[in-house]
Amino acid sequence: MSGMDKMKNKAEELSGRGKEAVGDATNDPDLKAEGQADQASGNLKQAGEKVKDIFK
Structure with a gap:
């Protein structure tokens, strides 16, 4: 995940x-x-970025 x-x-x-x-x-x-909703969105985006990092 980029900084x-x-x-x-x-x-x-x-x-x-x-x-x-x-x-x-x-x-x-x-x-x-x-x-x-903002909290959930931020958490979901963070989780998505972590998944992308795993598959790099």
């Missing part, structure tokens, strides 16, 4: 955690769900 991709995916995951926390604190279910 830049890894950083982007981790940033997306951390951004999602922040959105989820703000959504939870402000009782905004839409923002909380968006944060959870």
Whole structure:
């Protein structure tokens, strides 16, 4: 996995955690769900990159 991709995916995951926390604190279910989706997307991208690295 390239370093830049890894950083982007981790940033997306951390951004999602922040959105989820703000959504939870402000009782905004839409923002909380968006944060959870961002986290899942970041994690999925990281897993995909790891699989690609295995087959190189």
